[in-house]
Amino acid sequence: MIAxxxxxxxxxxxxxxxxxxxxxxxxxxxxxxxxxGPFFDASLKKAYDLDFFHSILPETYGGIGQGISTLxxxxxxxxxxxxxxxxxxxxNSAAYEILIESGSEEILKKLTExxxxxxxFLIAFxxxxxxxxxxxxxxxTKGNDGYELSGSMEYLVLGSIANQAIVPARIQGTDSYSFxxxxxxxxxxxxxxxxxxxxxxxxxxxxxxxxxTPGKLLGQxxxxxxxxxxxxxxxxxxxxxxxxxxxxGSFKEAMDYTKERSQGGRKIINWxxxxxxxxxxxxxxxxxEMSVAKACQALDTKESGWKxxxxxxxxxxxxxxxxxxxxxxxxxxxxxxxxxxxxxxxxRDAKHIQAVFGITPVKKIKHFEELL
Amino acid sequence: MVTRKEIKALTEREPxxxxxxxxxxxxxxQPKWITNEIREVMAIARKFTDEVVRPYVLELDxxxxxxxxxxxxxxxxxxxxWGLYTLFVPKMFGGQGYNLSCCGVFxxxxxSACLAMANLVGVHxxxxxxxxxxxxxxxxxxxxxxxxxxxKKGEPCLLTLAMTEPDAGTDxxxxxxxxxxxxxxxxxxxxxxxxxxxxxxxxSCGHLSQWHIVHAYTDLKRASDNTVMIAVRTGTKGFSFxxxxxxxxxxxxxxxxxxxxxxxxxxENVCLDNRDAIRLKRNIAGTNEQIFAxxxxxxxxxxxxxxxxxxxxxxxxALKFASENELDGQLLINHEWCQCMLAEMYRxxxxxxxxxxxxxxxxxMHGLWKPxxxxxxxxxxxxxxxxxxEKLVGWVAEKPIATTIFRKLCLDGQTEEEIxxxxxxxxxxxxxxxxxxxxxxxxxxxxxxxxxxxHSNRAEKILRDAKLLQIYEGTNQVNRVNVFxxxxxRSSSQAEAFSQNNI
Ligand SMILES: Cc1cc2nc3c(=O)[nH]c(=O)nc-3n(C[C@H](O)[C@H](O)[C@H](O)COP(=O)(O)OP(=O)(O)OC[C@H]3O[C@@H](n4cnc5c(N)ncnc54)[C@H](O)[C@@H]3O)c2cc1C
Numbered sequence: 001m002i003a004x005x006x007x008x009x010x011x012x013x014x015x016x017x018x019x020x021x022x023x024x025x026x027x028x029x030x031x032x033x034x035x036x037g038p039f040f041d042a043s044l045k046k047a048y049d050l051d052f053f054h055s056i057l058p059e060t061y062g063g064i065g066q067g068i069s070t071l072x073x074x075x076x077x078x079x080x081x082x083x084x085x086x087x088x089x090x091x092n093s094a095a096y097e098i099l100i101e102s103g104s105e106e107i108l109k110k111l112t113e114x115x116x117x118x119x120x121f122l123i124a125f126x127x128x129x130x131x132x133x134x135x136x137x138x139x140x141t142k143g144n145d146g147y148e149l150s151g152s153m154e155y156l157v158l159g160s161i162a163n164q165a166i167v168p169a170r171i172q173g174t175d176s177y178s179f180x181x182x183x184x185x186x187x188x189x190x191x192x193x194x195x196x197x198x199x200x201x202x203x204x205x206x207x208x209x210x211x212x213t214p215g216k217l218l219g220q221x222x223x224x225x226x227x228x229x230x231x232x233x234x235x236x237x238x239x240x241x242x243x244x245x246x247x248x249g250s251f252k253e254a255m256d257y258t259k260e261r262s263q264g265g266r267k268i269i270n271w272x273x274x275x276x277x278x279x280x281x282x283x284x285x286x287x288x289e290m291s292v293a294k295a296c297q298a299l300d301t302k303e304s305g306w307k308x309x310x311x312x313x314x315x316x317x318x319x320x321x322x323x324x325x326x327x328x329x330x331x332x333x334x335x336x337x338x339x340x341x342x343x344x345x346x347x348r349d350a351k352h353i354q355a356v357f358g359i360t361p362v363k364k365i366k367h368f369e370e371l372l
Numbered sequence: 373m374v375t376r377k378e379i380k381a382l383t384e385r386e387p388x389x390x391x392x393x394x395x396x397x398x399x400x401x402q403p404k405w406i407t408n409e410i411r412e413v414m415a416i417a418r419k420f421t422d423e424v425v426r427p428y429v430l431e432l433d434x435x436x437x438x439x440x441x442x443x444x445x446x447x448x449x450x451x452x453x454w455g456l457y458t459l460f461v462p463k464m465f466g467g468q469g470y471n472l473s474c475c476g477v478f479x480x481x482x483x484s485a486c487l488a489m490a491n492l493v494g495v496h497x498x499x500x501x502x503x504x505x506x507x508x509x510x511x512x513x514x515x516x517x518x519x520x521x522x523x524k525k526g527e528p529c530l531l532t533l534a535m536t537e538p539d540a541g542t543d544x545x546x547x548x549x550x551x552x553x554x555x556x557x558x559x560x561x562x563x564x565x566x567x568x569x570x571x572x573x574x575x576s577c578g579h580l581s582q583w584h585i586v587h588a589y590t591d592l593k594r595a596s597d598n599t600v601m602i603a604v605r606t607g608t609k610g611f612s613f614x615x616x617x618x619x620x621x622x623x624x625x626x627x628x629x630x631x632x633x634x635x636x637x638x639x640e641n642v643c644l645d646n647r648d649a650i651r652l653k654r655n656i657a658g659t660n661e662q663i664f665a666x667x668x669x670x671x672x673x674x675x676x677x678x679x680x681x682x683x684x685x686x687x688x689x690a691l692k693f694a695s696e697n698e699l700d701g702q703l704l705i706n707h708e709w710c711q712c713m714l715a716e717m718y719r720x721x722x723x724x725x726x727x728x729x730x731x732x733x734x735x736x737m738h739g740l741w742k743p744x745x746x747x748x749x750x751x752x753x754x755x756x757x758x759x760x761x762e763k764l765v766g767w768v769a770e771k772p773i774a775t776t777i778f779r780k781l782c783l784d785g786q787t788e789e790e791i792x793x794x795x796x797x798x799x800x801x802x803x804x805x806x807x808x809x810x811x812x813x814x815x816x817x818x819x820x821x822x823x824x825x826x827h828s829n830r831a832e833k834i835l836r837d838a839k840l841l842q843i844y845e846g847t848n849q850v851n852r853v854n855v856f857x858x859x860x861x862r863s864s865s866q867a868e869a870f871s872q873n874n875i
Contacts, residue, residue, distance in 0.1 A: 128822035133700070155822050195826055195827075196434070198827075262539075262554065264870065272875055334536070338620070339618040351832075355824065359821035
């Protein structure tokens with residue numbers, strides 16, 4: 001829907017969906033076994049080579065320059081079949097947004113120019129929390145050679161696959177936090193094994209411990225929350241597009257199944273209770289699509305109120321996705337609950353994604369307070 | 373103010389007094405001692421969850437994530453040692469004889485620690501319920517003795533209920549849908565028994581169980597009045613286990629495929645077939661329908677208690693999190709929105725519990741455990757020395773007259789209104805509890821954010837476990853149709869449920 005009138009976006013949409021169906025879908029169950037099975041390195045590399053990771057970047061840094069819509073189109077279509085890859089692209093995009101918002105041009109240049117491999121390009125980021133709500137934060141101290149970071153932080157997404165991370169830390173003596181870039185292969189860095197979690201199994205998060213680890217300050221001291229909020233305003237719609245993709249995938253699998261499965265002497269799609277459930281799903285999904293499309297347009301044209309559009313789209317679609325994926329299992333009965341079908345993973349992934357950027361009710365209240 | 377005649381007429385109007393008041397009417401009708409038993413059973417369950425279940429919750433789930441083929445033999449051995457598989461087996465059959473009105477509370481306790489382990493105990497009683505619904509005293513005695521023996525020897529003897537087939541889930545559980553469906557588990561009558569051919573799927577605890585209470589059909593095109601309820605022992609020639617499902621939740625409890633291939637089962641293992649059914653008051657399909665209602669009335673009450681358990685477990689995790697974590701300089705528990713969310717969760721638990729307790733009383737007054745809950749029988753069995761009773765029952769159980777009497781009393785004695793009530797309330801308890809369970813899990817994860825995503829923090833597992841509750845024992849949608857069928861349809865003379873005429 002985002003791509004409706006834009007030829008270029010249509011091509012990207014097709015490429016992303018093809019990738020999703022042909023590359024991700026067949027291996028979905030295997031890939032979801034991580035960290036108790038192998039990581040899908042090959043698929044990640046292919047996605048990287050297809051430039052799915054660069055969409056958020058300005059053209060000067062090798063990006064596509066199509067604005068947020070491109071990212072949303074990619075994420076939506078990837079997440080129809082496997083949100084883990086979506087989660088990786090999303091997290092990485094959030095980190096790059098922080099670089100952009102903090103005006104870290106040199107770092108951007110360096111990272112984009114030298115990144116011949118995906119790990120070199122990827123930046124880990126704690127995308128499931130709002131740093132201003134984290135109680136125990138990393139501490140940064142300024143020495144002669146710049147800043148050093150110590151302490152621990154939880155749930156650093158991509159921490160086991162990216163070469164570097166952007167982490168929030170409090171500079172001693174200041175109230176607000178700042179963002180730092182750290183080399184995950186560098187001094188004093190300890191990374192836990194991937195954390196076994198509800199969903200997005202192949203978008204691994206780790207706990208991080210730093211001990212006098214050099215960190216490069218991004219932007220200005222104490223301005224972390226400013227950059228974070230700007231990033232959230234822009235990327236919320238991207239989170240919404242992930243949720244929309246999951247819903248679409250869930251709906252399609254459910255619908256296909258109900259056309260095949262018979263109970264009570266007819267295809268179950270012909271029981272009006274099943275039909276009504278599918279109808280409700282389709283209505284909610286269409287509304288989610290419209291919401292995301294509108295938010296993309298508002299954001300790309302910097303229409304007034306675009307921030308509100310972006311955040312509202314996320315809060316609504318993330319919640320809807322939890323309902324839809326619940327019904328997506330339900331209309332399939334017992335098989336919907338089994339790992340050899342796609343629905344149970346979508347159900348977990350949808351709930352997982354709802355936690356992007358923090359606790360849901362708090363996100364809602366903060367959103368509302370911005371409007372006051 | 374009102375005459376007797378008026379009272380009768382006015383209270384028999386919809387909604388009917390009797391459908392509204394099982395708990396109220398149970399006061400005075402049910403043996404008082406049951407309350408003590410419920411308290412005791414709750415304590416047993418709490419001790420068991422403290423010592424066995426809680427320390428093992430995450431480990432068992434993780435084990436299955438890593439190795440889906442794993443079978444939790446150790447756990448069921450432990451549960452067996454604790455006597456959990458004979459707890460609700462009547463004393464007259466050698467069990468501990470705790471009253472069935474305790475079941476809901478018992479399973480809420482177990483389930484609120486771990487639904488998978490609760491199921492590893494609960495499914496056994498699901499099989500036992502199906503067996504009991506046939507009121508075949510000889511079979512009840514025979515299988516109960518096996519269970520008791522299994523406890524003594526330290527070799528768990530569990531039961532399953534086996535109805536679902538690859539092409540017939542809902543169809544296998546609703547009489548109206550059986551004949552237009554694709555039931556394939558065939559029972560061919562031969563000299564001295566039946567030969568079974570076909571497959572059952574999703575059978576909880578299959579791989580771990582010794583006895584399987586199976587529905588098979590002598591005429592696949594007219595299964596509704598050609599059903600055979602038959603008990604098959606693990607190890608019987610021609611019976612094997614197939615696939616074990618890879619589930620999202622309740623991973624610790626296997627869902628198994630049972631394969632019958634020219635499997636001969638002797639007549640002595642038949643719990644109920646048309647040779648018996650024809651002797652009863654109702655026509656054969658009517659009796660089969662009644663058996664379903666007996667099973668579902670009791671077992672869906674149980675799933676309602678599982679749902680309540682999930683709701684409670686999620687609530688407890690959320691409460692703990694909110695009590696320990698700060699936001700904007702204040703504990704979450706002191707944010708008003710959070711208090712209201714916790715209150716909503718608490719309400720969900722309370723309402724679900726009240727509903728399964730109401731269904732419990734419906735069963736006690738009108739359903740599966742009505743005979744044992746008659747004051748006379750209750751106190752006789754309670755206070756007669758077990759040895760004496762076993763001897764007496766052992767002798768009587770072998771006589772066909774025992775089964776005849778029980779069937780006359782329980783099957784022929786049950787009215788249509790009672791059947792509607794227990795089955796209708798079973799569905800209400802199931803839908804209410806399991807929807808509440810899922811709702812609370814969703815809310816808990818919303819309150820916990822990132823922390824809720826971690827396996828080690830337990831909340832995400834409760835969500836994965838709880839989703840299954842809306843599916844098994846009939847999907848909640850199908851249970852809604854069942855509420856319509858049992859409690860609403862009669863209000864309109866033209867209404868039909870599960871009918872080919874419905875669209
Ligand atoms: C883990 C697990 C354990 C289980 N354990 C057992 C067990 O121990 N023993 C046993 O016998 N079974 C067991 N079951 C089977 C369970 O009871 C069935 O899965 C359930 O009844 C649904 O059947 P189905 O999966 O075939 O779905 P289907 O019957 O194929 O239903 C698919 C969808 O169609 C809908 N539908 C079907 N018919 C109608 C209708 N007439 N009107 C409206 N909607 C309709 C359903 O609501 C559902 O949404 C288990 C299932 C699972 C998943």
